[in-house]
Amino acid sequence: MIKDIKLAVLIDGDNIPSRYIKEMMQEITKYGTPTVKRIYGDWTKPHLSKWKAILLENAITPIQQYGYTTGKNATDSAMIIDAMDILYSEKVNGFCLVSSDSDFTKLATRLREEGLVVYGIGEKKTPDPFIVACDKFIYLEILDTSDDDSENGKTTSKKENIDKITPKVIKLLQHSVDDAADDDGWAFMGDVGSLILKKQPNFDARNFGFQKLTPLFKSLPQFEIEQRDRTSGRFKLIYVKNKKK
Incomplete structure (x- = not known):
């Protein structure tokens, strides 16, 4: 049944360390098949350079989003708009929102109101409102289990x-x-x-x-x-x- 669940994976590139990507994608496959995989950020900025090398091998599509206004997070807005477009396309059964940002709390709530399952993935610094808005929230820190x-x-x-x-x-x-x-x-x-x-x-x-x-x-x-x-x-x-x- 898990394989029948199609997931849209949307990653906040400004907010998530690239070192977790392998373990993170393996974790996501436990809950469904990631049919949409996108990462958002301003790819002209040097802090996202570590992501560029691993996007291709994980088949993640980078979405360019310029920061038009100082102090405003354009990446969040782009993710939210895309999520709603994907929701209404009815091509997925659930979402995986990868961010430690509480700005996605309302989005998670809205997606669940439509009957879709929402998984959240982020660091332990993630605010509680976003965590409780998801069906399940996984901390990135626990995905590194090399000593077993x-x-x-x-x-x-x-x-x-x-x-x-x-x-x-x-x-x-x-x-x-x-x-x-x-x-x-x-x-x-x-x-x-x-x-x-x-x-x-x-x-x-x-x-x-x-x-x-x-x-x-x-x-x-x-x-x-x-x-x-x-x-x-x-x-x-x-x-x-x-x-x-």
């Missing part, structure tokens, strides 16, 4: 950007398990993950150094984990339960 401890499902980033699991995070997890649980208190991990994302679009196990949600839950003493056999297939179903105090 696959045995225990934990990812160690070269950058010191792993978030701490605070009492607030624990409470979010506990409440989400309760909300998705059956009468015995057990909740299907997939349902829990979907519910957490609806409550907090920027929640990602990788923010805390884990590749997946299950290893994150397993690392916390507040939860019980149970594997159940499926009626068909070789994969087991994972269920989680809040431990009684």
